[in-house]
Amino acid sequence: MYAFFQQHRLLLAPMAGVSDEAFRALCREQGADLTYTEMVSAKGLSYANEKTRGLLRLAPGEIQVAVQLFGHEPDTMAAQAAWIEDEMGESLAYLDINMGCPARKIVSKGDGSALMNQPELAANIVHSVRGAVTCPVTVKIRRGWAMGEETAPEFAQRMEAAGACAVAVHGRYAEQLYRGSAEWGVIARVKEAVSVPVIGNGDVRTGASAVAMRERTGCDAVMIARGAEGNPWVFAQAKAALAGESEPAPPSVEKRIAMARRHARLLSQREGKNIVRMRKHAMWYMAGLPGAAAARGKINACVSVEDFDTVFDELLVVIAEHETER
Template sequence: MHDFFRQHRLLLAPMAGVSDEALRTLCREQGADLTYTEMVSAKGLSYANEKTRHLLHLAPAEDQVAVQLFGHEPDTMAAQAAWIEDEMGDSLAYLDINMGCPARKITSKGDGSALMRDPELAVAIVGAVTAAVKHPVTVKFRRGWAEGDETCVEFARRMEEAGAAALAVHGRFAEQLYRGRAEWDAIARVKRAVGVPVVGNGDVRTGADAVALVQRTGVDAVMIARGAEGNPWLFAQAKAALAGDPEPDAPSAGERIDMARRHARLLFERQGRNIVRMRKHAMWYMAGLPGAAVARERINACVTLEDFDRVFDELLECIRDHEARG
């Protein structure tokens, strides 16, 4: 997959409840080369759960997406991976297996980062899924499970041997959740240990961070998660920085509100009633703007697209007043 990642260097990470079609559309427009679906339950798919299947829908502007599966039963994972491949055809870039999610409700079932504690099972899953599909299969994992016990290098070797075509590494331990800083040197150690492409992930918040991550670790691609929340422009900034070009200016307050409006519209078109999901996005877009503290409460009461538009109008007015006052 080295060729693939030479052309896909900036990736929007899988984010449950966040990286849906709306955010993916906006990040692609700003320069993300590839996006991941939210994590998809293999078990949920095996029950033909409609909500789970919905996660596989592409936005109209998307040509391809990477689908991330989670689960711990090799046979179920393999069967559902084959089903996804059949359903999606060329719109599937590759299948990724989640071995990094630290949420208790996931790890208590043996899914996500719990698989880092059971490398034999992780190997069996990768073996079963790669045997079941023609598309490349990748694995996303963390620095290790227990804080201070770095197992990612050995784990990476095992995943490569089992057939993984690329690896994405988030430089935190599962027990750390999102505390502390991602250790980019751990990602560098994985990169040196394997021959398949490695995607680096953790704490990329600016274009300069993307460049620093590549320089420090030698990774083939950069994956961004929280930095893109309320900030799809990060991809344009990272793209310019990686190309050695000057970074575009940060968006103005008006541009941030325009983007939030579009985001709400896209969510409404694609998710309908699920537009309440826009509340957290709206908070992220508004963070630090004049009037944001007052708008926060109003946003939390928004239920319809019109509700959001009204709050955005008010906020824009508040910003204009603020600017007029100098």
């Protein structure tokens, strides 16, 4: 997959509750070369759960997406991987297997990062999924499970031997959740351990940090998650920085609010009138703006595009007043 990642160096990470097609469309527009779906439950798909299937929907004009699957039963994973490939055809760039999610409700069932404690089962899953599809299969892992026990390099080798075509590494232990900072050294160590492409992930929030990660780890692609929340422009900045060009200036307040409005409309096209999912995005777009803290309560009562527009209109008035006072 080296040729693929030469063309796709900048990736939007899978983010449950966040990386739906509306958000993916905005990140792609700003320069993300490839985006991931939210993690999709193999079990949910096997029950033909409509909500789970909905996670596979593409936005209009979305050409390709990486689908991330989670689960721990090799047969279920393989069967659902085959179903996804059948359904999505050419729009499926590759299938990624979640071996990094540390959330209690996921690991308590043996899914996500719990698989890092079960390398044999994890290898079985990769092997079974690989056998069921023609598209590439990748894994997304963490530094290890327990604090201080870095197992990622050896684990990645096993996944490669089982058929993984690339490995994404988030440099935190599962037990660490999102605390502390990501250790990029482990990305370099995984890179040394395997011969498939390695995707670096963790704490890239600016163009400069994307360049620093690539230089320090030698990773083949850079994956961004939280740095894109309320900030799809991070991809334009990272793209320029990785190309050795000067980064575009950060967006003005007006641009941030205009993006938030578009985001709300895209979500509404997907979800209908009720877009409570937009609340967290709105908070992110507004973070740090004058009047944002006071608008928080109002955002939490918003349901429709019109509700959000009203809060954004009010916020722009507060910001204009703030500017004239200065």
